[in-house]
Amino acid sequence: MIRRYDFAPLDGITKVVFRRVWHQFFGGADRYFIPFFSPTGQHILTDRDRRELDPANNGDMPLVPQVMTCRAEDFLWAAELVGDMGYTEVNLNLGCPSGTVTAKGKGSGFLAKPEELDRFFDQVFAKVQMPVSVKTRLGIQTPEEFPRLLEIYNRYPIACLTIHARVQKEKYRGAVHLDAFAQALTESKNPVCYNGDLRTAAEVETFASRFPAVDAVMIGRGAVADPALLRKLHGGPAATREELRDFTRTLYQEYQAFYGQAGPAAQRMKEVWFYLIHLFENGERLDKKLRRSRGPGEYEAIEAAIFRDLPLREDSQGELI
Numbered sequence: 001m002i003r004r005y006d007f008a009p010l011d012g013i014t015k016v017v018f019r020r021v022w023h024q025f026f027g028g029a030d031r032y033f034i035p036f037f038s039p040t041g042q043h044i045l046t047d048r049d050r051r052e053l054d055p056a057n058n059g060d061m062p063l064v065p066q067v068m069t070c071r072a073e074d075f076l077w078a079a080e081l082v083g084d085m086g087y088t089e090v091n092l093n094l095g096c097p098s099g100t101v102t103a104k105g106k107g108s109g110f111l112a113k114p115e116e117l118d119r120f121f122d123q124v125f126a127k128v129q130m131p132v133s134v135k136t137r138l139g140i141q142t143p144e145e146f147p148r149l150l151e152i153y154n155r156y157p158i159a160c161l162t163i164h165a166r167v168q169k170e171k172y173r174g175a176v177h178l179d180a181f182a183q184a185l186t187e188s189k190n191p192v193c194y195n196g197d198l199r200t201a202a203e204v205e206t207f208a209s210r211f212p213a214v215d216a217v218m219i220g221r222g223a224v225a226d227p228a229l230l231r232k233l234h235g236g237p238a239a240t241r242e243e244l245r246d247f248t249r250t251l252y253q254e255y256q257a258f259y260g261q262a263g264p265a266a267q268r269m270k271e272v273w274f275y276l277i278h279l280f281e282n283g284e285r286l287d288k289k290l291r292r293s294r295g296p297g298e299y300e301a302i303e304a305a306i307f308r309d310l311p312l313r314e315d316s317q318g319e320l321i
Ligand SMILES: Cc1cc2nc3c(=O)[nH]c(=O)nc-3n(C[C@H](O)[C@H](O)[C@H](O)COP(=O)(O)O)c2cc1C
Pocket: 008, 009, 010, 011, 012, 013, 034, 035, 036, 066, 093, 095, 096, 135, 164, 172, 195, 196, 197, 198, 218, 219, 220, 221, 222
């Protein structure tokens, strides 16, 4: 039975402004994962990362910061830093498939070097003062790589192993590997959280009935595409048009206040609408227009047209993304 819903980190989307507004309007996430920061060898936190992590900017949400590195000393520095800020868990990113990241041996790129990963954990767990969780993929090319990785994970007291049931080369597309996940679940000595393509309440239910032993899932794109998804999973109501309009209006205003100008705020909103448009019927034409739009004026006009012209999906249990 699922007892915990984690909001996945989505870099560029679920940053501080989005989390605050989403939490205020919809909520239902038990924990929010902050998109990764990459410590530098100089051990200096950038102003941008500090703004993101600073508890003063994050209200009362339960948060888990995420670190992306392949150097134990940098991870230990980052863990101490977030510990001093009051966080009680730190997460290691072993999932990011982006070429610029994997070329440096970070994110899912680290999965290509199991011996180094083992040494990294050895050094980290010898010294770290707080619970460390891990977000991983099943491998680089094929899920058959996972047993070798799990053998390493099983040697360390990982607070929670969140498994995005894809491999690096699949990025975010294609079917998730539920059979490989099932095997990982049976063989993991650490608590496991499932992640990948849970987009509707019906999909979560189907997943939960196949995996009754799983008590935690992480949801990302589905909770942006249908902001009330986690609320519904807790028995709450679906989003109404008015609520969605207030949500997007507030989000846009908050982005403008954050950036001090409308241009970057409109750009951020377009990234949210990339997912949110699927909650409306017949959104294809305005979706295309939105993607091609330039500047805040065009964005505002298209958003107004979405709310004016498109019916909300009656039953948002359908395929959303
Ligand atoms: C735009 C985007 C940004 C992401 N940023 C991060 C990140 O910062 N850290 C991370 O661990 N995963 C990141 N992910 C992966 C998600 O956390 C999640 O594992 C993935 O979207 C699959 O879950 P979902 O199908 O519920 O969205 C990102 C995914 C997307 C699409």
